[in-house]
Amino acid sequence: MPESPAHSPVDLTGKVAVVTGSGRGLGLAYASALAAAGASVVVNDLDESVAEQAAKSITEAGGRAVAEAVAVGTTEAADRLVDRAVEEFGRLDVMVTNAGILRDRVLWKMTDDDFDAVLTTHLKGTFTCARAAAVRMREQGDGGRLILVGSPAGQRGNFGQTNYAAAKAGIAAMTRTWSMELARAGITVNAIVPVAATAMTETIPAFAPYIEAMRRGEPLPDFLRKGEGFGTAEDCAALVPFLASDAAKDVTGQCVGIGGDKLALWSHPQEVSVAYADGGWRPETVAAAWHTSVGREPQSVGIPAPVIPEA
Numbered sequence: 122m123p124e125s126p127a128h129s130p131v132d133l134t135g136k137v138a139v140v141t142g143s144g145r146g147l148g149l150a151y152a153s154a155l156a157a158a159g160a161s162v163v164v165n166d167l168d169e170s171v172a173e174q175a176a177k178s179i180t181e182a183g184g185r186a187v188a189e190a191v192a193v194g195t196t197e198a199a200d201r202l203v204d205r206a207v208e209e210f211g212r213l214d215v216m217v218t219n220a221g222i223l224r225d226r227v228l229w230k231m232t233d234d235d236f237d238a239v240l241t242t243h244l245k246g247t248f249t250c251a252r253a254a255a256v257r258m259r260e261q262g263d264g265g266r267l268i269l270v271g272s273p274a275g276q277r278g279n280f281g282q283t284n285y286a287a288a289k290a291g292i293a294a295m296t297r298t299w300s301m302e303l304a305r306a307g308i309t310v311n312a313i314v315p316v317a318a319t320a321m322t323e324t325i326p327a328f329a330p331y332i333e334a335m336r337r338g339e340p341l342p343d344f345l346r347k348g349e350g351f352g353t354a355e356d357c358a359a360l361v362p363f364l365a366s367d368a369a370k371d372v373t374g375q376c377v378g379i380g381g382d383k384l385a386l387w388s389h390p391q392e393v394s395v396a397y398a399d400g401g402w403r404p405e406t407v408a409a410a411w412h413t414s415v416g417r418e419p420q421s422v423g424i425p426a427p428v429i430p431e432a
Contacts, residue, residue, distance in 0.1 A: 130368035134159035137210040138365065139202045141193050141250055142220030144171035146319045147270075147354045149178075151217055154358035155365060156184030161210040165202060165220065167192045185210075193220045193246035199253035207257065215266045215365045216254035218247040218292075225281045236284045243288035247295065251310075255303060264307030266365045269296050271312040271376055273424045276387055280423060293376050297389065300374030309373035311364050314387060315357035316350050316380030327427045341381065342430075349427050350383030360384070394418065 133155060143152040144166025152162045156179045164179070166172035169190035179186035189205045191198045206213045222242050224235035251267050258265030274282050275289025296312040303310060318332045318341075328351065335341055335353070345351045360379045363369055378385035396414040398406050 131158050131362045131366040136160040136214040137206050137212050138215035139163040139206050140217040140219055141165045144175045147315055148219040149175050150354040150358040151361045153179055154362050156186055158362040161185040163206045164188045194241040196249050199249040203253045203257050213257045216250055217268045218250050219270045220246050227281050228283055231283055239284035240288050244291045247292050258308050259306045267310040268361055268364050269312045271314045277424050278422050297374050312376045313360050314376055314378040317354045317357050344430055346381035350380035352381030356381055
């Protein structure tokens, strides 16, 4: 792992990061990228052997990393992760909340347990880890970075993902809220919206044959890398060291997409069409005005299906 040059705008030498859910996939790519930029990293996974192997892969590449095996979602787990960073490396500068699970089912088949498990890991896990990190960063008094992991599902919704989409939408909202609350402390808060070939996306039929070909060493075609912004986990990793660095010291409250060859900024929800009625609205006047004013161009929902070129 080459050292980050001292003049680099993303040099993270001396910084300490926690990356939840970093035993494999996107989380490991984030942790590895932070270490390559000079940061010391606490790697986290529910499975201790997976976490240890991930930390080992980073240290063998020349980085600094330790493993902490714990399931995120509770205050106790968040405190353990922050405490481990401070015990091992003396401080905490970056918290990346990546840990997540899926329990996909349509609404009428989704159980309470399906809903609660996903919300606990994604939403409450993000909240508890961000809170513990913010407390520590404010005590240190020299700022910090919260990097939360969102999803296109949280921006647009996705069939069969009531729980996951709700959690990711909540993460986008928390990003914006916390960016305001933590501004005076010099702590930036941003969400990344990654799209990559992972265990979660390889189940999508349109992507499956291309992911399999990629595993055989074949490159992904441009229509995926550029058109869909879809690539490897490593393609998404560059955004994390940037947001953790001084180069992004003025970037906060943003939801930033990355995948393949594509980097994008997601807009905040905003009013796109407005109508007025003197004295207020009645059901009848809403019905009369809807299709010719506010509702004339309804907003789309769902993640657009990939457009696959004809052979």
